[in-house]
Amino acid sequence: MIKNTSTTKNLLYVYNMNNEYFLQSLINGDNKGVSKIYKELYPKIRGYILKSDGSDDDAKDIMQKALIQLSVRAQDPNFSITSSFEGYFMTICKNLWRREIKKTKLRVTNDKVFDLVNEELEIAMSIYEQEKWELFREKLNDISTNCRELLKLFFEKVSYKKIAEVKNYASENTVKQRIFKCKSKLKESIQSDIRYKDLKHF
Amino acid sequence: MNDNRIDRYLKGEMNDEERNLFLKEINENKELANSVEVFKEMQLIYDNNDWEIINKKHPSMQKHIDFLEGEKGQGIKNVIYQEADNYHSQKPHKLKKIILFAGSIAAILIIGFLLLYRPNDFDANSLYSEFSNDWKELPSLTLRGSDTDLTNAEILFNQEKYVEALRALESLKQKNPVKTDSQLLMYIGVAQLELGKHEEAINTFRKLLSSNTLDAAKAHWYLALSYLKIDNIKIAEQELEIMVNDTMNFKDEEAKDLIDKLKNVQR
Numbered sequence: 393m394i395k396n397t398s399t400t401k402n403l404l405y406v407y408n409m410n411n412e413y414f415l416q417s418l419i420n421g422d423n424k425g426v427s428k429i430y431k432e433l434y435p436k437i438r439g440y441i442l443k444s445d446g447s448d449d450d451a452k453d454i455m456q457k458a459l460i461q462l463s464v465r466a467q468d469p470n471f472s473i474t475s476s477f478e479g480y481f482m483t484i485c486k487n488l489w490r491r492e493i494k495k496t497k498l499r500v501t502n503d504k505v506f507d508l509v510n511e512e513l514e515i516a517m518s519i520y521e522q523e524k525w526e527l528f529r530e531k532l533n534d535i536s537t538n539c540r541e542l543l544k545l546f547f548e549k550v551s552y553k554k555i556a557e558v559k560n561y562a563s564e565n566t567v568k569q570r571i572f573k574c575k576s577k578l579k580e581s582i583q584s585d586i587r588y589k590d591l592k593h594f
Numbered sequence: 595m596n597d598n599r600i601d602r603y604l605k606g607e608m609n610d611e612e613r614n615l616f617l618k619e620i621n622e623n624k625e626l627a628n629s630v631e632v633f634k635e636m637q638l639i640y641d642n643n644d645w646e647i648i649n650k651k652h653p654s655m656q657k658h659i660d661f662l663e664g665e666k667g668q669g670i671k672n673v674i675y676q677e678a679d680n681y682h683s684q685k686p687h688k689l690k691k692i693i694l695f696a697g698s699i700a701a702i703l704i705i706g707f708l709l710l711y712r713p714n715d716f717d718a719n720s721l722y723s724e725f726s727n728d729w730k731e732l733p734s735l736t737l738r739g740s741d742t743d744l745t746n747a748e749i750l751f752n753q754e755k756y757v758e759a760l761r762a763l764e765s766l767k768q769k770n771p772v773k774t775d776s777q778l779l780m781y782i783g784v785a786q787l788e789l790g791k792h793e794e795a796i797n798t799f800r801k802l803l804s805s806n807t808l809d810a811a812k813a814h815w816y817l818a819l820s821y822l823k824i825d826n827i828k829i830a831e832q833e834l835e836i837m838v839n840d841t842m843n844f845k846d847e848e849a850k851d852l853i854d855k856l857k858n859v860q861r
Contacts, residue, residue, distance in 0.1 A: 418670070421666070421672075421673040422673070423673055426673055426674055427677045427680065430678065431681070434681060449801070449804040449805070452678065452682065452804060456674060456675070459674045460662075460670070463670050464662060465658075467661060486642075487645065490642065490644065490645035491645045491647060494645040494646075498647070499768075511662075511793070512662040512663055513651065513655065513659060515662060516651075516655035516662070517647070517648050517651075520648055520652055521645070521646065521647065521648055524646075525635070525639070528635050528636065528638070528639050543636070547637050547639070547640035547641065548640060549605075572597055575597065575633070578636060579629070579633075582635075583628075583632070590654055591652075
């Protein structure tokens with residue numbers, strides 16, 4: 393599943409073995425493996441959630457949801473993790489926490505009425521969202537470094553004027569045009585991906 | 595230019611009239627709707643404080659739901675819950691450790707004592723029925739003021755109309771999702787348990803357990819009954835022993851009694 397590496401590099405090999413072991417444990421529901429994941433990763437997840445205004449209960453909840461989510465996704469034989477298990481798992485937890493915060497916000501402001509959904513559907517929804525997010529992340533690599541930097545500034549709500557200064561563009565208008573082109577490129581790259589067609593909204 | 599309008603829409607810079615017109619247009623123009631969605635997602639990549647929650651079921655989700663509801667999915671979920679439980683209960687305070695140690699000695703003595711007696715003939719499920727005892731210990735929700743929704747939910751519950759009761763209870767909980775209402779959690783958990791939604795019940799009682807309320811420790815009793823109902827005697831016993839050894843007096847006698855009987859079942 394996880395892309396393997398040269399056996400001559402022992403450390404890396406052991407490291408990848410751990411990755412593979414963790415993932416296989418989730419695929420098969422292996423007690424020992426899941427217990428090891430808890431020991432190794434829970435303190436880190438808890439640290440992150442507490443730092444991000446969450447509670448101990450939130451950390452427990454996110455950890456469980458992330459494990460279930462990953463287990464379900466990993467049942468697909470085409471599923472693979474190209475980075476470390478830990479890094480990948482952390483990303484899932486971070487996104488699940490963003491999701492929880494958003495859910496609370498929506499309930500408080502009553503922007504959207506949420507139907508009561510059962511646990512299975514909730515997990516399936518979070519998988520859908522995570523897959524879409526990963527696709528977008530991946531597609532960012534298809535555009536130029538300059539475009540990535542420009543979009544980053546733009547989405548971080550830096551003003552056109554400031555961007556022109558920082559990136560040495562002649563005028564705000566040039567920045568606007570550039571950003572427009574970058575967004576179009578990214579959009580094109582996303583929409584031409586076969587996975588996007590599967591994830592497309594209804 | 596559409597791009598510009600999408601930006602303004604996403605940044606919340608449109609006034610009400612403009613926004614309504616734009617929303618109407620999105621509804622009619624699929625291409626525009628698509629662009630809005632893509633730009634919204636782009637934004638999320640950079641905004642660590644936001645997330646796009648889907649509010650409808652997408653066809654691609656069904657295979658995941660089927661898996662989770664199937665035997666393997668249920669099994670894996672159980673393993674994850676169990677290991678979470680094990681991990682979180684492994685780190686008790688020093689005092690608690692001593693109490694647990696003393697408790698396990700007491701448990702060994704009880705086992706020793708039980709060895710002198712022959713077991714009766716019964717199974718875990720009949721024990722469940724015996725000890726759940728119509729849920730008489732649950733605190734009345736109607737004592738908490740004149741909230742008619744609460745009263746209705748409790749009436750449905752007492753009439754054993756658990757489907758309707760659960761629906762009513764969950765919508766009450768939904769009204770105030772941030773605050774943990776331990777009593778509602780108990781009712782919800784029991785209703786789920788009675789309806790055979792064991793996983794959900796266990797989840798609810800776990801929430802109760804980790805809630806920062808006076809009722810939190812009661813969760814061990816309900817977890818024990820839940821595991822008893824699905825014939826997982828080992829974990830049921832673990833939960834009961836935690837109860838007997840903690841400082842709360844809730845159902846201690848029943849817990850001891852049940853532990854004794856479970857030891858007999860296992861022999």
